[in-house]
Amino acid sequence: MIEELFVLNKDYEDNIKSIKKKSPLTLKLVILVLASVYAIYIFSINLEQPMVDLIRSRTKLLELRVTNQSCHPSHVEDLELPYLHYPHPKTFNREECGCNPVRFFTIISMQRSGSGWFETLLNSHINISSNGEIFSVPKRRENISSILKTLDKVYNLDWFTSASKNECNSAVGFKWMLNQGLMEHHKEIVEYFQRKGVSAIFLLRRNLLSRSVSVLANSYDKHAKQLNGTHKSHVHSTIEAEVLAKYKPWINTTLLMVELKQTEETASKAIEYFSNTHHIVLYYEDLLKNGMKLEDVQEFLGLPYRNLQSRQFKIHTAPLSKQIENWDEVQEALKETSYESFLNSD
Ligand SMILES: *[C@@H]1O[C@H](CO)[C@@H](O)[C@H](O)[C@H]1NC(C)=O
Ligand SMILES: *[C@@H]1O[C@H](CO)[C@@H](O)[C@H](O)[C@H]1NC(C)=O
Ligand SMILES: *[C@@H]1O[C@H](CO)[C@@H](O)[C@H](O)[C@H]1NC(C)=O
Ligand SMILES: *[C@@H]1O[C@H](CO)[C@@H](O)[C@H](O)[C@H]1NC(C)=O
Numbered sequence: 001m002i003e004e005l006f007v008l009n010k011d012y013e014d015n016i017k018s019i020k021k022k023s024p025l026t027l028k029l030v031i032l033v034l035a036s037v038y039a040i041y042i043f044s045i046n047l048e049q050p051m052v053d054l055i056r057s058r059t060k061l062l063e064l065r066v067t068n069q070s071c072h073p074s075h076v077e078d079l080e081l082p083y084l085h086y087p088h089p090k091t092f093n094r095e096e097c098g099c100n101p102v103r104f105f106t107i108i109s110m111q112r113s114g115s116g117w118f119e120t121l122l123n124s125h126i127n128i129s130s131n132g133e134i135f136s137v138p139k140r141r142e143n144i145s146s147i148l149k150t151l152d153k154v155y156n157l158d159w160f161t162s163a164s165k166n167e168c169n170s171a172v173g174f175k176w177m178l179n180q181g182l183m184e185h186h187k188e189i190v191e192y193f194q195r196k197g198v199s200a201i202f203l204l205r206r207n208l209l210s211r212s213v214s215v216l217a218n219s220y221d222k223h224a225k226q227l228n229g230t231h232k233s234h235v236h237s238t239i240e241a242e243v244l245a246k247y248k249p250w251i252n253t254t255l256l257m258v259e260l261k262q263t264e265e266t267a268s269k270a271i272e273y274f275s276n277t278h279h280i281v282l283y284y285e286d287l288l289k290n291g292m293k294l295e296d297v298q299e300f301l302g303l304p305y306r307n308l309q310s311r312q313f314k315i316h317t318a319p320l321s322k323q324i325e326n327w328d329e330v331q332e333a334l335k336e337t338s339y340e341s342f343l344n345s346d
């Protein structure tokens with residue numbers, strides 16, 4: 001805005017038309033604000049204090065409107081407006097990107113469902129910051145007020161992780177596991193998402209038996225530390241993946257049936273809770289098989305399309321029959337149940 005006024009003085013005749021075309025409202029509002037400020041200056045000498053306060057607050061309102069007016073994006077449908085934000089971070093200035101709209105998102109997922117990999121893909125986009133599993137720290141999810149305070153900080157771009165981007169961020173979020181306070185406080189969280197225009201990205205796994213294998217293998221490695229004495233949940237080479245995939249868990253089939261049912265129910269309950277928010281449901285298997293799915297995600301977030309990349313490698317690549325110690329038993333247990341299809345697909 002300052003720049004525009006400067007140009008106006010320098011070369012009034014040439015520029016006035018284009019500026020008027022670009023932002024006639026902004027100009028009018030600037031003049032209004034200036035007039036109001038002047039009015040306060042004149043009247044504050046003889047006016048009662050409440051009146052001055054009223055005029056001051058009016059001026060303030062106008063100023064705010066001017067700020068937002070100047071950030072009104074072009075080429076955007078009205079339907080999208082609730083999802084476009086112009087944060088004013090406390091910790092830095094968004095500078096030249098101050099008027100680039102920012103979308104807020106949350107990846108809602110479960111452990112061992114590909115969300116770590118998915119996040120590295122998103123973070124390879126120059127305009128996306130996905131800040132990791134923020135609510136893995138119990139203190140931040142202790143009660144709803146600490147949850148909302150954390151969300152406010154993330155969406156105001158004041159949350160710093162290795163994934164934080166610069167002032168030209170245009171989508172900011174993090175990943176949230178279903179067992180990290182999301183289900184307990186779903187009412188308030190859904191209300192927050194609706195009020196603030198947060199988009200939910202569900203990332204789930206179709207084959208819950210594969211997920212169980214991954215959960216067991218990951219929990220085994222926590223103690224076994226197979227990669228030269230360090231535990232890794234994600235790997236960056238095929239060699240590392242092969243080492244971790246060598247372990248074949250033995251599965252307690254009684255527990256397995258209970259767990260599959262619980263996992264399935266929790267996931268569908270979560271989708272139901274968030275059904276009235278702006279959301280998309282993705283499956284890990286589909287993302288692996290179909291690169292186009294990543295275009296859907298970027299479109300959902302309203303971002304310019306980019307080829308997203310991750311340096312992570314999938315750990316379990318062999319058929320399930322080769323990954324489970326007591327395969328015959330597991331096969332027997334799932335036969336003729338609604339989970340039978342898990343045996344045949346990856
Ligand atoms: C994405 O980031 C680049 C570089 O920081 C910036 O020039 C561009 O305007 C940003 N795009 C959007 C849509 O915010
Ligand atoms: C919520 O938890 C925070 C700690 O994260 C604590 O400081 C605060 O007092 C708690 N608030 C309520 C209302 O329980
Ligand atoms: C373990 O360490 C050895 C020696 O430093 C190295 O050659 C090997 O590649 C490492 N293995 C893995 C799986 O990281
Ligand atoms: C499987 O888990 C159930 C339930 O915890 C337990 O009762 C049973 O003993 C376990 N089976 C084996 C073979 O460990």
Ligand SMILES: CC(=O)N[C@H]1CO[C@H](CO)[C@@H](O)[C@@H]1O
Nearest residue numbers: 063064065067068085086088
């Ligand atoms: C609707 C909207 O974006 N309002 C914002 C206008 O700008 C002020 C700060 O200048 C924000 O606080 C509002 O949220």
